[in-house]
Amino acid sequence: MLTTNFLDFDFSNPFMNASGVHCMTTNELDELAASNAGAYIMKSATPAKREGNPEPRYFDVPLGSINSMGLPNLGFDYYLEYALKQQEKTSRPVFFSVAGMSVAENIAMLKKIEASDFKGVTELNLSCPNVPGKPQVAYDFELTYETLAQVFDFFTKPLGVKLPPYFDMAHFDQMAAILNKYPLSYVNAINSIGNGLYIDTDSDQVVIKPKEGFGGIGGEYVKPTALANVRAFYTRLKPEIKIIGTGGILTGQDAYEHLLCGATMLQVGTQLQKEGPAIFDRLQKELMAIMEEKGYKTIAEFRGKLKAIV
Numbered sequence: 001m002l003t004t005n006f007l008d009f010d011f012s013n014p015f016m017n018a019s020g021v022h023c024m025t026t027n028e029l030d031e032l033a034a035s036n037a038g039a040y041i042m043k044s045a046t047p048a049k050r051e052g053n054p055e056p057r058y059f060d061v062p063l064g065s066i067n068s069m070g071l072p073n074l075g076f077d078y079y080l081e082y083a084l085k086q087q088e089k090t091s092r093p094v095f096f097s098v099a100g101m102s103v104a105e106n107i108a109m110l111k112k113i114e115a116s117d118f119k120g121v122t123e124l125n126l127s128c129p130n131v132p133g134k135p136q137v138a139y140d141f142e143l144t145y146e147t148l149a150q151v152f153d154f155f156t157k158p159l160g161v162k163l164p165p166y167f168d169m170a171h172f173d174q175m176a177a178i179l180n181k182y183p184l185s186y187v188n189a190i191n192s193i194g195n196g197l198y199i200d201t202d203s204d205q206v207v208i209k210p211k212e213g214f215g216g217i218g219g220e221y222v223k224p225t226a227l228a229n230v231r232a233f234y235t236r237l238k239p240e241i242k243i244i245g246t247g248g249i250l251t252g253q254d255a256y257e258h259l260l261c262g263a264t265m266l267q268v269g270t271q272l273q274k275e276g277p278a279i280f281d282r283l284q285k286e287l288m289a290i291m292e293e294k295g296y297k298t299i300a301e302f303r304g305k306l307k308a309i310v
């Protein structure tokens with residue numbers, strides 16, 4: 001049984017898309033809604049519609065993907081309208097993702113969500129690696145602290161943050177200490193590993209156009225980093241702050257590992273882009289098979305129970 005309770009909502013299973021993949025248009029969102037994903041999240045929104053970076057800006061590679069989309073999206077109002085319509089049809093909450101270009105833009109969008117009838121979950125994306133001239137917010141610890149202070153002055157609905165990967169124990173400690181000061185509902189770890197470079201040696205060229213080929217890396221490449229971030233935050237955050245595990249989930253085995261590290265929900269980006277929404281059926285079958293073999297009936301029996309070597 002894969003049923004998962006997350007923020008007092010019940011989902012049939014923990015699998016979701018990662019924001020950015022298969023979720024920009026209402027057509028794509030309808031396909032996710034009709035799929036066997038437990039839940040789905042919309043593309044990160046900015047106040048106004050954005051074209052994003054020049055193409056090619058997404059490239060599949062054997063071990064993952066590289067992207068520099070640059071936050072193309074249809075604008076905040078488009079996603080709010082969709083979410084409000086969806087919540088009339090089903091009790092399953094929609095996840096809204098917000099990624100302003102500044103603190104002021106984030107606050108303005110969150111104020112609109114707070115004032116609206118939106119009943120779902122909101123994710124504040126503090127980790128887009130691809131907007132030229134805009135560093136990833138959550139690598140600036142002071143700015144992250146200040147942003148959350150302003151947000152929680154008024155925001156009362158369930159809110160999570162999407163984090164970039166961290167690579168140093170001191171950074172896990174410092175970021176967890178900041179997050180623990182706020183009534184956050186969850187942390188989503190990780191966004192793509194920012195500013196990698198993939199090269200095609202047939203042409204001696206980079207494979208995406210923006211930023212001279214630099215882009216966010218996803219897929220198999222990132223799983224060990226994702227697992228470490230899930231584990232590091234699971235062991236450092238207060239128990240009220242849940243974890244969404246994102247990064248390197250291609251199989252039920254990968255999902256199992258994220259759950260063992262402490263994730264509650266699981267998001268799939270690169271592999272969803274490769275396979276389409278039918279992937280959610282396969283992942284559930286594979287995860288169920290592992291649980292059966294190990295004698296687990298529910299995810300709660302093993303979530304977070306990764307063992308150290310003593």
Ligand code: HRO
Binds near residue numbers: 044069072125
């Ligand atoms: O649109 C993007 O370029 C993008 C975003 Cl916002 C993000 O959060 N993560 C990513 O890999 N690409």
